Amino acid sequence: FILPYDFLQIKAISPQAKPTHKVLLVRINPLTDAEGHVEVRFDDYTARWKIEKDLEASEAKYRQLVEDVADWVWEVDTLGRYTYSSPAVENILGYKPEETIGKPTFDFIIPEDRESYKEAFEQAIRTKGNINKLINRNYHKDGSIRYLETNGKPIVDEFGRVTGFRGVDRDTTDRVRDQEAVRRSLEQYRMLFENNPQPMIVFDMYTQRILAVNDAAIAHYGYSKDEFLTMTIRDLHPQEDLPRFMELISQQAKGLVRTGYWRHKKKDGTIIDVEIVAHGVEWNGHQAQLAMTNDITDRKRAEDRLIETQRMLSTLMSNLPGMVYRCRNDHKWTMEFVSEGCFDLTGYEPSALLFNAKIAYGDIIHPDDRETVWEETQRNLANGGTFRITYRIITADGRLKWVWEQGRGILSPANNLQFIEGFITDITENKRAQEKEKELEDQQKDFYRRTILAATEGKLEICTAEKIEQLGGPAIAFWQLKSVQDLTFIRSSVARVSKELGMEEARIQDFVLAVGEATTNAVKHAGGGEARLHKVDDGLFFVVADKGRGIEALTLPEVALVRGYSTAGTLGMGYKAILSIADKVYLSTGPGGTTLGIEMKLRPQKQEFSFENLPDTWAKSTP
Structure with a gap:
């Protein structure tokens, strides 16, 4: 029994072709004759039927694609209530799709972002335009906040009226947080650069043009920021130092480089000694060097004075008629330092006595005097004073010498004895003269x-x-x-x-x-x-x-x-x-x-x- 507008699928057989399937649309119209006849029409609906089937398949495929995509696909009506929500919403906000249907978008957006979100949608309704890359923050079902990037367009009916919106929300929480972390990191680096107490200068590797300076560089060199930005790093170097500097620049080092000691010129013409540490960086599209300068003028002068003082002391100690020493407070009097006068005094090279390498100084002291030297020294050290003592030593060639020693204990900040420093000199001739004088005096008294x-x-x-x-x-x-x-x-x-x-x-x-x-x-x-x-x-x-x-x-x-x-x-x-x-x-x-x-x-x-x-x-x- 066929009803009107039913579809019939038949197989048509043509002598010239293979059998084919046809879809026919049956139209039945009653006639007005007395017999009650009807008119039956069969229209070939095959092509249109195929189109509709293809459309259904396409819609199913599209729906499957929408439901499988990681982004949240949605539709809302003109009041902003969800009429469709793809399954991805559960992964993004923790809600099942049916939990969102009928709820306004504002229920999910945090209060601080609602006004900007509302303005964007109202603008799209007025202009029938699209919403592009609107970042807004939404509440997750667990109470956390997720960053979503919204893209949408209005749904317009055949009369040109906006009946809703269709769009896609992408979860950009990780990206936004990464960007925020990068921003904070860049801000920290900027603060470290600008507020660093050491002068810092960024210059182009190829042109040597100064690209940036921090406040410490401005204060230390005397140039303003604008003046610096019209200069090259070469302008800070005295003319005679430029060949060495250009040779260094030509090496184009990328990593951390300690470039050594240099001289720089301030705005007032003062020449200062600086120690520079540099690192290759990319700065606003430039291959650049970040140079941190440390003014060591005072330190270098102090070092020069120290070197000169050490030279003078070395000369003085070399010409002293005796031995300057530093030793430990042990029975061997282990030497940690002895001057060149050691050889003339003892017959041993300084290296032989240092740390008892070949012989300990305690072993050079005459055996009959060793205990006296120890006791007298300890007694004076205990009283915190300088000790002076006369005793005998036996030189490398076996000779007996009288020596006079003066020394004192050197204490640590905790008031512990660290070592002994002093001077030992040969008084053999004086001792003999004294003995002769005493002999004469005794003879005179007698x-x-x-x-x-x-x-x-x-x-x-x-x-x-x-x-x-x-x-x-x-x-x-x-x-x-x-x-x-x-x-x-x-x-x-x-x-x-x-x-x-x-x-x-x-x-x-x-x-x-x-x-x-x-x-x-x-x-x-x-x-x-x-x-x-x-x-x-x-x-x-x-x-x-x-x-x-x-x-x-x-x-x-x-x-x-x-x-x-x-x-x-x-x-x-x-x-x-x-x-x-x-x-x-x-x-x-x-x-x-x-x-x-x-x-x-x-x-x-x-x-x-x-x-x-x-x-x-x-x-x-x-x-």
Whole structure:
């Protein structure tokens, strides 16, 4: 049963061709005759049917393409409500397509972007134009924000009215964020360039024209930015330095290059020393070099001064009669530095002593002196002072040398001893001269002693303070000599003890007189001292010790033999008077003071003098 406007597919067979399929459109029209006949028409619809089928297939293909594409394809009505949403919306905003249908676009766009979005659509409606690359931010279903690039065009009906929009949104979140990161990075680099405290200059590799400078370069060189941009990098170099500079430029280095030390010229003509680090860059389409200059003028001058100082010190140390050193504080005195004087002093090359390469300095010190050197040095280091010490060393060729060393400890900021620095010099000749001088002095003193002993018939003996102490033994009385008021008490005390021991009255008076002379001299001319009274086998022994400047050796004969002679000018009766009274007098004197011992027997003794200790020439000439 065929209804009107049904389609029939039939196979038509033609004698001249192969069988073909046909699509016929059936049209049935009732006739007006009495029999009720109808008119049936069959129209060939094959071609149009094929077109419609192709269109359906195309639409299906297009829909599949739209649904498979990564971009979000959509349609909205004139109120901005979604009427179609492709599946891609779920990947972009997290919503299923059906969740967007009927919702306004503004529900997804963040408030800050809605006004610009609205203006773009209103403009497109008025002009029936397209929306191109409109960046807007949309809320993802999870609350995050996505950047979308919107492209769309109005849907216009047959009457020219805009009935909606059809468009595509592309997720550009990653691209925008990347661009923002690049922008921030460029901004940071710009800030680093412009605000860097070091002068920075960008110049073209081929023309050397300056392309950019930072604020530090403007401040340091004195040129304005506009002036810099009319210059080439060559203008900063003195004329005589240009050949070297052009040779460097010709190498066209790409990476980081430390170009070394250069001279630059400021606007005021001042020449400065600079250290330059450069790097190849692309700057606004130019192959360029970014050069950072570091003004080292002050540093270079300081280095030059240091070099000159080191040269002077080296010359000075080379000409010093000894060895300058730095060593560790160990028993080997491990040397970390020694001057060239090392060889003349020790016979070893400096390299032999450095870090004990061949021999340690501690091994050069004479074995008998090593412990003394160590202890004396440690004692002075502990007190934080400079030490001075004399000792012996054994040179490379086995000779013995006397050396004098002065040094001090060098402390770290934490106040820990780091090392010792000092100077050692050969004093062998001085030592020999001193020994010879002492020998002569001892001979001279012995000559004076024996001469005076002979001249006083054995009553005055020049000796040491230690001998006087030994002669006295334990003291039976002791006094401090501070003022002349003390002397009366001392004299009366001596008189009382002498009388108690049975000394003759006349001798007591003489003894007290001698004691008075000795103590008066100590108080008035030596600033005081001390006095002691000792009991000896058959008499008394009175000792006076002061801290005065002593009696010079050359004046001893006058002191002992000339009545009233005094180195101070006010000694009164002097030693001559004491000698005439006492049985025997012992005298020790030197820069550290004078000690005088007065021996008084309880009863007179027969004086016997022996020439046993006198020089042979004197003994032989005696009748």
